[in-house]
Amino acid sequence: MSYIYDLVLQNGTVNDPANNLSGRYDLAVKDGKIAEIAPSISAGAAKDAVDVTGLNIIPGLVDLHMHASAWLGGRFAHKMMALAGVTTALDMSGPINSVLEIAKDYGCGLNIACINYVRPGDTVKDTNPSRAELENLLTDNLKAGAIGFKILGGHYPLTPEATATAIDVALERGAYLAFHAGSLATRSDIGGFQEAIKITANRNIHMAHINSYCRGRVIDCHAEAEIALSLLKENPNIVSESYLSPVNGTSGECKNGVPLSQVTVMCLEARNYETTEAGLEKAIYEGWAQVNQELGGVVILTTGQKAVDYWRSKNTDITISFAVNPEIPRLRIATARRDDSSYVVDCISTDGGGIPRNVTVEKGLALVRLEAMSMNDFARKASYNPARILGLVDKGHFSIGADADITVVDTNRLKPVMTFNQGQAVMHRGRIFGTGSTIITTPAGKETVTARGLTPLVVDSKETPFCTLR
Ligand SMILES: [Zn+2]
Incomplete structure (x- = not known):
């Protein structure tokens, strides 16, 4: 006797547009793939069962x-x-x-x-x-x-x-x-x-x-x-x-007294700031330009003198956002x-x-x-x-045998609750369990990706062309 599945998500609402599926189903995963979607799958059939009552399960x-x-x-x-x-x-x-x-x-x-x-x-x-x-x-x-x-x-x-x-x-x-x-x-x-x-x-x-x-x-x-x-x-x-x-993201990098990115120049123009390094500094100080600052393991938007100091400490070469x-x-x-x-x-x-x-x-x-x-x-x-x-034929849908890449969302709180990548837990209620990265690459890049200790996922555009939907 052994478990039939690795994971089953129970009592969720499954939304899978590719298969025209929208309703209450249990979803089972085996070896990183979607294995079964049915009105009821026994918790005993899987090593791990998660009750997702009230939540939506999407690719x-x-x-x-x-x-x-x-x-x-x-x-x-x-x-x-x-x-x-x-x-x-x-x-x-x-x-x-x-x-x-x-x-x-x-x-x-x-x-x-x-x-x-x-x-x-x-x-x-x-x-x-x-x-x-x-x-x-x-x-x-x-x-x-x-x-x-x-x-x-x-x-x-x-x-x-x-x-x-x-x-x-x-x-x-x-x-x-x-x-x-x-x-x-x-x-x-x-x-x-x-x-x-x-x-x-x-x-x-x-x-x-x-x-x-x-x-x-x-x-x-x-x-x-x-x-x-x-x-x-x-x-x-x-x-x-x-x-x-509401906000964009552009480069704060300046050389010879002017911002290098034309988008940054346009964002300064939009509020009649001088399109110079001095103008950008004034915009940061006054709050029109928001500095992307690393703080506590994430990036937040900051303004004022401290933001100016941070931008200067990075020799201006950081990301700036404007609410444009x-x-x-x-x-x-x-x-x-x-x-x-x-x-x-x-x-x-x-x-x-x-x-x-x-x-x-x-x-x-x-x-x-x-x-x-x-x-x-x-x-x-x-x-x-x-x-x-992206030419990823096994992702974006819940066909049987597709990659078990799953996002569970709470439509009341407007928040993601848990995610899985090929059946492996990535995030659960704000905690991260995923490690490493899989790199989507072409046949020409496979060797480099592997040599750098990363997992390649090769897309051959001869078989599944990029940027093709219609
Ligand atoms: Zn971009």
């Missing part, structure tokens, strides 16, 4: 936009995501070496993928890198374990021509391509987004944080949101996400639908990780409570769609 949250590198997000990102109910996440900038280092030293049992930035003066020589330079960069990135490129146009723009070439180079190789709209010709706003749509020219890419182009910088923010939505409807090849937090995301575009963009009733914006992301805005559960469940979306809609946007965009 593990997949955050398609976060930061967990020394450059952005920092070392506590894994812990902050685990506490927020996430089981899988995509770091949207790298650098890949730092992402892997943090995943090794600070891992909390999550699945992590990374795309590496194309940044002038850093990963490429200048704002107009050649095709050959971009090809070499991609080869190096894939070998190092990343799954593709992030174009940081809004922050560190390239020429429109080089932007188009970077997209070509990534897609020719089947690599992942995400684009923060903006180039040397435009900025990180609705104008930049319109240009980005043209540059993308009907190809399969991931357009980052749609809400961030709708802050009312060019015209009224509501009108900007409608423009963004109609462009996405006309370009079904583009997959996208938006986040629900108006609420109505955020809600409209998260809930807008296409004619076939699928979502215009495919995923709820956070752009969080180590930036303190991992609010998918808190704010997403608030939308469910408002009846702006159903629980199955929420699970689709926060798990199933992003898993498919």
